[in-house]
Amino acid sequence: MSFINYSSREINCKIVYYGPGLCGKTTNLQYIYNKTSPDAKGKMISLATETERTLFFDFLPLSLGEIRGFKTRFHLYTVPGQVFYDASRKLILKGVDGVVFVADSQIERVEANLESVENLRTNLSEQGYDLDRIPYVVQYNKRDLPNAATVDELRKLLNPKAVPEFEATATTGVGVFDTLKAVAKLVLQELRKGADAGASPISSPPRRGPVT
C-alpha cells in the first residue's frame, strides 16, 4: 500500500520480485543497485543464507525523482524463491503495490515457474489482492542460456492475460530496467486511478485490489 506523506512531500511504493528459486530475483536488484547513482539509492539489504540463497528478503530503496512536487520512492523487495519459505513470502507480499514475476526461461524450470506463479496468486489472494487486478509484469529471465524455452511457449504458460512482458538476462542487465520501469509506471497509473476513490486507511482489513 503506497504511503503518501504530505509533510515531507514523499510518496513511497512497494514492488515485490517474485519467482522460483534461482530465477534471478536478487540478481535483478543487484544490477539495479550497481547501475543506479548513489544519490538515488539507499543501502541494499540481503537477508541470505551462508550459501547466498535468499532467506527472508532483499531490499533496495530507490528514488526516481519528483512528480508534481512529490519525491517518488520505490522500495524493491525480493522473496525467497525456495518452496519451503512460503511463510516468509506471504509476509513480504503485505502492502505490495506492484509485482514482477521473474520466470526462469530454462525448459527444465517450466514446472517450477508454474508452481511459483500459482503460489503468487494464492498468497496474494490471502492478502486480499487479485493478481489480475494489481500492477503486474512478467520477466523471462536467462534468455542467454542455450536451454531456454521459446518466449511463445513461456507466454502461453505464464502470461495468459498478456500483461507487459520482458525478455531479460539479469546478469548482464538486459531487460532489467525495462521491467522495473514498466511495473513502476503501472503502479503510478494505479495510484492515479485510486486517487479519486479516496485513500485506504492504514487500519483497514485487506481489500480486493490495492486501493491507494
Add this chain to the structure above:
Amino acid sequence: MVMYEAEYEQIKKVCDRLVREANSKVVFLVDKNGQLIASAGDVGHLDTTSLASLTAGNIAATGGIAKLINEKEFSQIFHEGERDNLHISIIGQRVILVVIFDQRSSLGLVRLRVRKASEELNTIFSSIAAKAEQPGASPFAEITDDDIDSLFSG
C-alpha cells in the same frame, strides 16, 4: 496510508517527547509495510530507511510465529545489545514504535513512557484512518502520462 501535515506534527511532537522522557537515543515509527513514518532523536548517523524495512520484517516474522503458536501477536519485543537496546511495540495493530536506548535509561522506564505515548499515537492514527475514509483531493488524481514518463527519461 496518507499522512497529512497536521497529524505529522502531532506525531513528531509525541516522538520528540518520548525521546526526552524515556532518556532514549532514538525513537522511530514505521508502518507495518516497512515505510518510515517519523523519527526523533539522534538519527543523523542511522540508515532509517533500512531500519524501517528490517523492523517491519522483524515484526512480520514475529507475528507469523505468534500465529503458529495461536497467539494474536507479540505486542512488545525487546532486543538487548552490549551498548544499545531496542524496544519495539505495536500500536493499535497498525504501526510499529521503536525506541533505541542505552545504559542511561532502563527497560522499565522505556516501557512506562512507551505506554503513555502509545495511547496518544493511537488516537492520532485513528484520526488519520478516519480522514483517509473520506474522499479528498489527491495530488495524484491529476498526474498525466507525461508526468510519469518524465520520471524515466533520465
